[in-house]
Amino acid sequence: MTKDITIIDGGMGQELYRRSGKPASPLWSAQVMLDTPGLVIVLHREFIEAGAQIITLNSYAATPERLTRDADISSFEPLQKAALKAAHAARDQAGLPVRIAGCLPPLVASYHPELVPDNQRALSSYRRIVDIQAPGVDLFIAETLSTVREAEIICRAVADVDQAVWVSFTVSDSDGTRLRSDEPLRDGIDAAKDAGAEAVLINCSAPEAVTQAMELFVDSDIPFGGLANGFTSITAMAPGGTVEAMTARDDLGPAAYADHAMDWVSQGATLIGGCCEVGPDHIAEIRNRLG
Secondary structure (H helix, E strand, O other): OOOOEEOOEEEEEEHHHHHOOOOOOOOOHHHHHHHHHHHHHHHHHHHHHHOOOOOOOOOOOOOOOOHHHHHOHHHHHHHHHHHHHHHHHHHHHHHHOOEEEEEEEOOOOOOOOOHHHOOHHHHHHHHHHHHHHHHHOOOOEEEEEOOOHHHHHHHHHHHHHHHHEEEOOOOOOOOEEOOOOOOOOOOOHHHHHHOOOEEEEOOOOOOOHHHHHHHOOOOOOOOOOEEEEOOOOOOOOOOOOOHHOOOEEOOOOOHHHHHHHHHHHOOOEEEEEEEEOHHHHHHHHHHHHOO
C-alpha cells in the first residue's frame, strides 16, 4: 500500500451477545461487563491479535440516559470503570502498542435523531463520560451519531481534555450522502472539522452506503474512514429494545466485507474497521489484504 492505514476493531455487542449465551438485554454489551467481564477481555484481545491497532471501550450502552431508563444510574461509574479495566487488561495481555479509544455513543438510542437530548443536557452527560474515561484512553471516538448537533456537542465535551476526538456518523442505508436525521453528510463533515474533530468516519451503516459516503471525502483535508455493520436493516431497533430484533446479512463474510473495505481504501480512506456483526475474522482479512 502507498499510504498508512489504521485498523480499528469491529463490533463488540453482537459478538458478546452470542458468546454470553444469555438473553438479550436493553443494556446490550454493557450487561456483559456486570455478568462475565472476562468475555470482554478475550474479545478485545482477539481483535488485537487479528490486527486492530485501536480498540474501543465496551461502554456503548452505559450512558446516564440509557441506564436511567433500562437499569440503575448507580451502575454508571462501575460500568465505565469496568470497561476501562477490560480494555487495559486485553492490551497488557497482547503486549502490543494498541491505542484505546473512549466511547461516546448516542445518549438515548441508536438511529433515532429525534431522541437526542437538548444541548445542555447532552453536554452535561457527555462531560460525565469524558471525565471518567479520559485518564485511561488515548483518544475518543464519537460513534453512530445521527445528527450534526451531536458532533458539535461532543467536540465541546472533549475540548477540555488532552485527547483527540474522532467523529463517526451513521448515514441512511438508502442514501449514504445523508445522515439518519436527513441532514446532508457534508454538513456533518464541515461541522465536525470546525468543532475540532481530528478525523471523521462513517459507522453502523450498510457497507454500500459507506462506499457512497466516501465520495464526499475525496477532496477533504481531514482523515476519514469506514466501519460498516452487517445488519439487513436497522428499522427494528426501537429505543430500549434488544438485539434479538436485529437480523444479520448472510452475504458479508470476511472476504466480502474486506472487498468493501478495500473500496474505501481506494477512495482515500485511512481508518478502517467494522461495527455490528463484524468480528475478529473480518478484521484479520482486512489486515491480510493490506499486507
